[in-house]
Amino acid sequence: MRFPDGFLWGAATAAYQIEGAVHEDGRGVSIWDTFARTPGAVLRGDTGDIACDHYHRWPADLDLLKELGVGAYRFSVAWPRVMPSGDGAVNKAGLDFYDRLTDGLLERGITPMATLYHWDLPQALQDRGGWADRDTADHFAGYAEVVAERLGDRVPYWLTLNELYCSAFVGHLDGKHAPGLRDEKVAVTALHHLLLAHGKAVSALRASGTTGRIGITCNLTSVRPFTSDPADVAAARRLDLHENRMFLDPLFRGAYPPDAAGHYGAVTDFGFVHDGDLEAIAQPLDYFGINYYERHAVRADPADPVRGWQRVPPARPTVTGIGIDPVGLREILERVNREYTPLPLVVTETGLALHDYVAPDGTVADDERIAFFDGHIRAAHEALENGVPLFGFFPWSFMDNFEWQSGYGVRYGVYYVDYATQERRPKASAEWYRSVIRANGLVGR
Numbered sequence: 001m002r003f004p005d006g007f008l009w010g011a012a013t014a015a016y017q018i019e020g021a022v023h024e025d026g027r028g029v030s031i032w033d034t035f036a037r038t039p040g041a042v043l044r045g046d047t048g049d050i051a052c053d054h055y056h057r058w059p060a061d062l063d064l065l066k067e068l069g070v071g072a073y074r075f076s077v078a079w080p081r082v083m084p085s086g087d088g089a090v091n092k093a094g095l096d097f098y099d100r101l102t103d104g105l106l107e108r109g110i111t112p113m114a115t116l117y118h119w120d121l122p123q124a125l126q127d128r129g130g131w132a133d134r135d136t137a138d139h140f141a142g143y144a145e146v147v148a149e150r151l152g153d154r155v156p157y158w159l160t161l162n163e164l165y166c167s168a169f170v171g172h173l174d175g176k177h178a179p180g181l182r183d184e185k186v187a188v189t190a191l192h193h194l195l196l197a198h199g200k201a202v203s204a205l206r207a208s209g210t211t212g213r214i215g216i217t218c219n220l221t222s223v224r225p226f227t228s229d230p231a232d233v234a235a236a237r238r239l240d241l242h243e244n245r246m247f248l249d250p251l252f253r254g255a256y257p258p259d260a261a262g263h264y265g266a267v268t269d270f271g272f273v274h275d276g277d278l279e280a281i282a283q284p285l286d287y288f289g290i291n292y293y294e295r296h297a298v299r300a301d302p303a304d305p306v307r308g309w310q311r312v313p314p315a316r317p318t319v320t321g322i323g324i325d326p327v328g329l330r331e332i333l334e335r336v337n338r339e340y341t342p343l344p345l346v347v348t349e350t351g352l353a354l355h356d357y358v359a360p361d362g363t364v365a366d367d368e369r370i371a372f373f374d375g376h377i378r379a380a381h382e383a384l385e386n387g388v389p390l391f392g393f394f395p396w397s398f399m400d401n402f403e404w405q406s407g408y409g410v411r412y413g414v415y416y417v418d419y420a421t422q423e424r425r426p427k428a429s430a431e432w433y434r435s436v437i438r439a440n441g442l443v444g445r
């Protein structure tokens with residue numbers, strides 16, 4: 001099972017999850033610093049203060065990436081390092097870090113893929129309303145311009161935002177991510193401003209003259225009704241609106257989905273949409289990133305038959321409660337290609353949380369993770385065979401890290417991190433992935 005020549009095998013991380021050094025070199029406070037300190041918000045009160053100490057250990061980490069053999073590395077730039085207050089003053093030391101990182105990757109023959117926003121909004125902007133405030137979109141474009149001025153000649157792949165669903169809905173409706181709000185009207189407003197921020201950042205990046213390709217990453221789910229009962233079918237359609245179409249339609253069709261006004265009309269009249277916004281949002285892109293973790297069978301919610309849904313629990317949940325369903329990855333890739341865009345697609349994340357441990361013989365035998373990636377790589381290959389222009393696959397994650405509300409309680413890496421000593425060690429999945437990269441597929445397995 002070979003992949004096309006030049007297929008981009010990568011690995012992914014994000015700034016707050018690995019860097020640590022939150023008080024160093026002029027970094028400002030982010031909403032995740034604040035949220036992690038909120039009692040009860042994160043498992044055991046874990047924070048990203050130290051995390052993988054990647055801010056200091058990046059050269060050795062890049063050596064590991066080279067050893068792994070990846071062609072590309074997806075990292076995120078921390079807005080509060082570059083602009084500690086979100087707008088205004090630029091912190092040169094913050095930019096210097098990403099400059100060194102970019103050069104370090106290029107020196108090792110690894111292609112940088114930079115995400116501009118992986119959830120770490122400067123707290124100073126949150127204090128002025130955060131994503132619920134329209135001005136945040138302009139500040140983001142200003143920040144994008146600053147980063148592009150410095151790195152634009154060397155970063156071949158840009159991603160504006162990571163997972164708008166999580167920023168908007170997990171952060172402002174479910175209250176499980178920073179800033180920890182539970183207000184549906186605010187969540188939908190925040191989503192619009194995130195989309196606008198993306199559009200404005202695309203313009204800023206283009207204007208900067210960067211040679212890099214520009215895209216965005218959405219986490220998408222594969223949704224299907226649990227039965228053919230019209231109530232289940234309608235509930236599945238609503239969940240699909242909430243988890244997929246609210247992002248895909250504005251990005252690729254320049255309009256919110258036809259059923260959005262009805263569904264969210266219960267909380268908002270979409271008065272936050274100004275003339276020209278949707279044109280600004282639906283800018284032409286060069287590629288599109290997809291993060292895939294979940295496939296849902298959906299039932300009507302008897303407690304809320306009009307607006308609700310129930311996700312049927314998976315038969316065999318993983319440690320985070322979701323199931324393993326590689327078929328969903330193929331379905332999403334094919335759907336996006338068929339219904340939304342002929343653009344090149346890339347899997348910017350998929351991965352499995354486990355309670356990995358180092359066995360007495362020093363190994364980390366994460367065979368379940370190998371099976372997980374094997375299944376998802378096969379699904380990606382099927383999509384390719386069915387005509388989807390897929391150009392890369394980035395496992396989440398390069399190494400264990402701060403997993404948001406689960407803190408250090410679950411592990412996603414192909415490298416194991418001993419947080420007390422900061423020692424990294426390849427898990428069985430790292431060895432396996434190296435052989436996949438070398439063979440450019442699952443040849444001979």
Ligand code: FCB
Nearest residue numbers: 014162163396403404412
């Ligand atoms: C995604 C996030 C990423 C990581 C994985 C497990 O939602 O983008 O940072 O936490 O989930």
